[in-house]
Amino acid sequence: MSASPELLAEVDRIFREEHGRIVAALARRFGDLDLAEDAAGEALVIALEQWPTNGVPSNPGGWLMTTATHRAIDRIRRESHRDAKHQAALMITDDTPHAPTGPVEDDRLRLTFACCHPALPAEARVALTLRMLGGLTVAEIARGFLVAETAVARRISRAKAKIGAAGIPFRIPDENDVTDRLGGVLDVVHLVFNEGYLAGAGDDPIRSDLTEEAIRLGRMLRSLLPEEGEVAGLLALMLLTDARRAARLEDGELVTLDQQDRGAWNGELIDEGHALVRECLAAVAGGGRPPGRYQLMAAISAVHTDAREATDTDWGQIVQLYDQLYALTPTPIVALNRAVAIAELDGPDVALAIVDRLELGGYHAWHATRADLLRRLGRSADARRAYDAAIEAGENPAERAFLARRRDELG
Template identity: 75%
Template sequence: MTQSSDLRAEIDRIYREEYGRVVASLARRFGDLDIAEDAAAEALLIAIERWPSDGIPPNPGGWLTTTAGNRAIDRIRRESLRDTKHKAAMMITDDTPHEPTGPVEDDRLRLVFTCCHPALAPEARVALTLRLLGGLTVEEIARAFLVPETTMAQRITRAKAKIKAAHIPYRVPERDDVTDRLGAVLAVIYLVFNEGYLAGSGADPVRTELTAEAIRLGRILRQFLPDEGEVAGLLALMLLSESRRTARFAGGELVTLDEQDRSGWDRTLIDEGHTLVRECLARVAATSARPGPYQILAAINAVHTDTNDARDTDWSQVVALYDQLYAVTPTPIVALNRAVAVAELDGPDVALAIVDSLDLSGYHAWHATRADLLRRLGRSAEARGEYDAAIAATENPAETAYLARRRAHLVDPGA
């Protein structure tokens, strides 16, 4: 009994792991996402039926792709008989072999560009990427983004219908594409990561399935685009953030960088992230290309993860990197994060002047930053009001717990 449920769990794991590969291969071959997805689902049913007695095949991904391909051909043949005008039959002869791990296999890369096409609504891009490449179920995606399952299903159905009707291609776009296609893909992956890293709301402060999926997609992208600095930068940024994940929470409360137990950081992820950042720096030095925002953010995280004691952080380096980041993306949120580093370098009074000049009063982190700076300046009464405002503006329970503790520890000058 245990054995069979273990096997079923193993089949489900393989299926999810291989889903993107299977669907991407079939989508390229048959030019139709519905055919690809239906055939993948049929292949799963056959695997569940056969693998318990036949054993898991040595190349399960190849097995699933071949089986799903055969089911798709059967279906197209059936439909061709009903409708002689059906032109899909000609695609049956395209018998490109399945390459399970070789670097030439770029079907998933094609598909990620399709899923993140700028002609699709941004929220649909995220959902499609998680569904088609991540193999997450519609129910799982709906839960992760806290929308009803029917809403998420409609969003995905509508996006797939548009891909089909408007003929969005399954292709890696050309370099001279009119829009920033790679940027759109990176934005989707980072959004998935961030949604997992500090969930906007809901009971769980972290959704590891989303951070893990974003990193997996980042690795796939890196495999196919090894020379793209921003691809390496995004992967490094995610790895260095992920390395601190378990240290970020203690007893259901958010722990800020300076208070984290650094022995709890994942050294393997940090080493991998640092290697990527060094590679980016070398490329920037060799080509004099201006690094994009992901590379700069990764470099900032590399500085933070470079010391075993928060007090040894090279803050002048961090501020210099934020200056660079602000030059590339001059947003008030970047200015706010820069101000946090300025506080360490030039003192909380200088930082507070910067923070006060920013129009971010609807943003919880702005209030939390102000609260902390006011606390450090001994302006407890004002700090208390800002902690209240920050708590009111956040929905993440771990962050609320952290802010409430900080508020409770304020020295009351009146007492």
Template identity: 75%
Template sequence: MTPPADLRAEIDRIYREEYGRVIASLARRFGDLDIAEDAAGEALLTAIERWPVDGVPPNPGGWLTTTAGNRAIDRLRRESLRDTKHQAAMMISDDTPHEATGPVEDDRLRLVFTCCHPALAPEARVALTLRLLGGLTVGEIARAFLVPETTMAQRITRAKAKIKSAHIPFRVPDHDDVTDRLGGVLAVIYLVFNEGYLAGAGDDPVRVELTDEAIRLGRIVRQLVPDDGEVAGLLALMLLSDARRHARFAGGELVTLDEQDRSGWDRELIAEGHTLVRECLARVAATSTHPGPYQLMAAINAVHTAAKDARDTDWTQIVALYDQLYALSPSPVVALNRAVAVAELDGPDVALAIVDSLDLDGYHAWHATRADLLRRLGRSSEARTEYDAAIAATQNRAETAYLSRRRAHLVPSEG
């Protein structure tokens, strides 16, 4: 039976939201990512068949996890694996709560630490986490990383094979694991947040399940490592960014920071984020250390969210913070973001010279930034070309709508 379109959409939404929890639970129980993914897929097919008849269960996530676990056990039986493994599978089908034996007690965070094992290449860690925890398709991940889908599929397959061949366990990390892998875990959590914050593709401009999951994981890591400034900085950065969620889109179109209705910002999240930033600043002052990249990005967002009106923004402080950030992370993307602030302080002509020096051709934000600077300089013909390039480089519908409107409002007589 094919479910009605609205029910199928609801099933797909539930599956996406619960996917990471289902995979993490199965990975812990069965120790095999392929079994976990296949079983989760079979559970989805079963839901598509049964929920139109039986109705969506009260606890759909629990239903999917239980159904997937049963499918995994069925697979082990069919494959006639060793008796010991078969017996182990039967024992772990018990749904009694898992008793943690180390500092990380959450299945999904445990999965992140497994995906961030140092034996895996950095790009593989991110791709695998987005696939297994975020439930993104291989195509969506490939678009986010600007690589062919076949390349990304091979990267994910190799990463899973490496976990299996190297016998990387799906176990509770010990304290040494937490220390060694913390940087990689923070990077992955932030990338998961970014994919949700402005979705690389799809009908929804924001994937709330990813931003919420990243923040949830950030809170857990902070409980795990409460005295780490970068952990606090990352959580503050995500909170201050997510606080603007409801003001970032209107009428299906992206609304830029300077045009947002600030009364729609979540003041509780902003207050929490500012408290974390002040905590980071106090730690830096007390220890005579330098803040890390996440703390600096959080501080930049704190300056933005402290202004009651866009015209009150302290651009001098923001440029100074970007100077510190660029000294730590001299990437072209950081330089691009700094240029946006420089435009407000020193003018669009100064900023355009910076932007033109960056090797970011094909990156949608570079084209969009260049288009806006050219527009402000009255060079409409060149701006139109850059808007076209930015539109071609993004698959986010809300961003496309915003760029298209700005392009349409260029004054024909200019340039």
């Protein structure tokens, strides 16, 4: 009996949901990420054999977990000459709970911190997180980031080898850790989201598989770390950005925020994002830690999505939030975005003076911002050169189409 497309889609959905949980539980139990991943994969194969005949079990997650655990134990028994593994197999009969090592007892969180460990190369953190927590295949990750499958496979296997060899632990970091480990995890998720939303090259201006996966990871972190303001901030930022997705493109061309049809924004996502931002503000006002950069970026997004019309935007508040963000992360890109808000508040000439001082000559958004400011100042010849430079430096096809039209409309 062959599986119907509906069943396959259902199995795929369940497997994506459960993959991180299964791999995380087995990895902690056996201390072997390879074994955990293979066992999870074998459980999926068995599900695809049995479920079309027997139907989807009432607790598919539990079924997959049990099946994967049995596969892992079988494999360890087959390789029982490997002493350490044999010892690990014996742990199966040990029902004593594991000692608490952090604020939250969840294997997926431990696995997340291991996959996003700063001792791994940045691109390996992303690939490993999507593979282990997201259950994405190597082919899917390669497609998402426009790199060869062999390269992704190599990144993942090297990262797994380093986790094992260097002793990267499956544990939840505490305040004594030498680096900002939670910030590192959030950066990985944010990078996945941005890669989907602001796709650099390739034919798709937005790759929703990546944005959706990033939001799913963001929701998972939120449920595991409900007290962390930056986790709520990142989720809010992604929701408020994704809410504008439908209005962001028209006939393959980028639509800037001021030109977007605000009626096409996703009201549900905006409500959810605003609620998270309000929660963050209340926590800060109640004596909590000052907001980090994700909370500040979410707050900026909230001000934008609060305005019924673009002309209703509270630019004063946006500049103030950018001031806070710049104090926290004084990067030229934050300064550039702040200048865009300054243009609305103090005029394009003031903004242009700021933008011209920034050393961002290779960055397409710097050229695009200059082009727009020069256009508004009536300096058409300068604007044309800046549009050309922005089109040259940019990779996203929708953005290039927009810039080309703006350039051609110059007087």
